[in-house]
Amino acid sequence: MEHQVAVYRKEHFNAAHKLYCADWTDEENKRVFGACSNANYHGHNYDLIVKVVGVPDPITGFVINTKDLSKMVEEEVISRFDHKNLNLDTELFKNLNPSAENIAIVIYNLLRPRIAEQLALKIRLYETERNFVDYPA
Numbered sequence: 776m777e778h779q780v781a782v783y784r785k786e787h788f789n790a791a792h793k794l795y796c797a798d799w800t801d802e803e804n805k806r807v808f809g810a811c812s813n814a815n816y817h818g819h820n821y822d823l824i825v826k827v828v829g830v831p832d833p834i835t836g837f838v839i840n841t842k843d844l845s846k847m848v849e850e851e852v853i854s855r856f857d858h859k860n861l862n863l864d865t866e867l868f869k870n871l872n873p874s875a876e877n878i879a880i881v882i883y884n885l886l887r888p889r890i891a892e893q894l895a896l897k898i899r900l901y902e903t904e905r906n907f908v909d910y911p912a
Contacts, residue, residue, distance in 0.1 A: 777830040782838045784825045786848050788857035791818040792873040816860055821878075822901040823852065825886065829894040839894060851885040875902040879910040 793816045794808040804812040811817065825848055829838040859865055861873040867881050879900045890896050901907040 779828055780831055780838050781826055781828045782841065782844070784827075784841060784844045784848060786823045786825070786845075786853060788821050788823065788853050789818060790821060790856050790859050790861050791816045792861040792868070793817070794872055794874060796872070816862070819902050821856075822907075823848070823882065824899040824901075825882075826897040826899065827890060827894050828897070829891075839890065844890075847886060847889045851889065852882050855885075875900055875906065875908045876910070879908045883910050 792811075793813060794811040795804040796807075799807075801812075801814075825844065827839045827844065831838050855865060855867070856878075861868045861878070868877075871877055871881070879898045882900065883896060883898045886898075887896055898910045899907060900910075
């Protein structure tokens, strides 16, 4: 039986966003999204945990080289989102509400092609200390 190991990489980025539906009135957006629909946006200090699961390579002992994983996260996520307004500064959220759920899915889709297909990938994104999402669930 092969032994699977989970490898985690924790990163951090700061970003602003606004949750809203363009087809709704301001009142409806406020009712559904509350302060998160603030016309002037608001920001979060996001903590990102990338989990990669697989069998360690018999020669290196690595599931994935953490230096490579760090570089992937920097190139695909941090450089795109850190100190950005997700609604205004990124193409990925031009037509997608940047909820924590959607951000996690986008991050997964950015990283998945760069990680060997035999390795499982999971994204955990903390929007606040108390609110976080996992994708896939």
